[in-house]
Amino acid sequence: MHTVAVLALDGVVPSDLATPLDLFGRTSLLDGQPAYRTLVCSPRATVTAGRGLFTLRAPHRLDALAGADTIVLPGLEDPLAPVPAAVLDALRAAAAQGTRIASICVGAFTLAATGLLDGCRATTHWLGTAELARRHPEIDVDPNVLYVDNGQFLTSAGAAAGLDLCIHVVRRDHGAAVAAGAARTAVMAPERDGGQAQFIVHPPPAPDGATLAPLLRWIEQNCHRDLTLEQIAAQALMSTRTLNRRFRAQTGTTPLKWLHRCRLRQAQHLLETTSHPVEQVAAQVGFGSATTFRDRFRALLGTSPQAYRRAFRG
Template sequence: MRTITDVNSVALAVTEGMRHFELSVASEVFGPAPAAVTGPWYDLVLCGPEVVRVGRFLVEPDGGFDLLARADTVIVPALADADEAPPAELVDAVRAAHEAGARVASLCTGAFVLAAAGLLDGRRATTHWAHTEELAARHPRVEVDPDVLYVDDGRVLTSAGKAAAMDLCLHMVRLDHGSAVANTVARGLVVPPHRAGGQAQFVTTPVPARDDHPLGDLLPWVMERLDQPLTVEDLARRARMSSRNLGRHFRSLTGTTPLQWLLTQRIRHAQELLEATDDSVEGIATATGMGTATTLRRHFNRTVGVPPDAYRRTFRARARAAPGEPKWSPMA
């Protein structure tokens, strides 16, 4: 039986009947570090009964549920049957882990475990859109949001279904190790590096249906010009379509508007510069197309939850955290 000794430990709770996809997502993200990532990484431990069936596979955990209370982060994957009450042993162990100070996250219908443990009472949370009504009905003290990919409430995080589990896992890597490392992990997994948690769960066309999608050339073009004061009209002109038609394609592909998508990319780039450089806020405002430090501070604070200077201090404090100190801090 394994023990948990690493200060960046991730305990993955497994029990009979869990979904294989979400379990695999967490295992891929928090498992062995990609070759391009240097420095401390996660110590991933699977916790549960002796042998459990996950989808069509048998999984042998590293130890029992008691290990959850010793981990820095506990992740609860999706339950195969959300209509059934989650195992009491799992619920008790997740509650004990949270009381011991762990950051607890659920993927998809794993939110029902967190709700049963009382961790979502009075909090905003989400799950797969097909189960949000049931979650709200069974746990009326939970503020269920059916229209987001994930919710970060500090030490308690929840994601929507399937691909949104990857979004939340990458979000946690970004909190722990910064945007550059999260982007490296995403590239290795061949997935988008970041989708904002507030993005809609259900998108009519989540990925281009063909290589010659109307926005296929536009998005990379924009990413290379974030320092420029681009407008919706500029994007429409580049895409050779009307602004209204551009908005329709953006909503279909990304679930958001051109301006919101552009702002998200600017904020992401600002985070990377705050983490990796000593550039002034004024310089970063120019490099991200925000124009002025005042504009950057306003949008950054509203989007990230803290001012740029505080974000830089917090990130660098995490990077310098002494052994035994948590590698994350809530910046919802």
């Protein structure tokens, strides 16, 4: 079983600590078996948390990191606090063995302190991206994305993006169907479009503004149809210009890109659970051309529908 070790240091942010423990701890394989074993590790038995309001007991010490398949670094209340040398050494040793290491929110500062992110693209909470770039100019800091996957090293933006990252890791490990089940358990979308740029500025809502949630559900339910921007705008009772503006403000993307992502999510499910030819899958999810479907699938997922099916079916 895949072991996930979550590192708790003094001043750990409780929600960042709980996110991977809860998400990975509740994830089940398609046969109902648990997908992960989770551990909490720390340099010592107890650590402070919640701005010093309480303490946590960590059952495992740093030596447990050596046996983990994935290590998760939660954010700290003071992300600029020096990281103990023993922690840095343990993380570097785990990385040398090929262990995957992921950070949540400002946990990127802990990972950056090891030097393992040097030469890599990374992200953190948008409030900390400038400081991370200043302290570690050798890291390509991207303030706009929800998470960055470099293969062995992964970083995520604010607390909610930690969930996005964990779902992404489940998808990498076990496929879209298991990831979708984990997302449903967490009551979240399997994959959010757009980046954290949509959260940096928080203008007051327009007086006549309304949530797009009903429209998003309608698009999800009707994405197999040959929908146009005009039809989507008509469903929303808006002009296409107004729809585009509100859609980007609330989702960070456009209506048509959202539509294509819905279609591709359904295609992933069909590729994993049916033997339908790719041409039939393309038609079922609303792509008029199998060629267009293949192009969009590869652009988003970095592989072909057939290769995806071979890797994830069953």
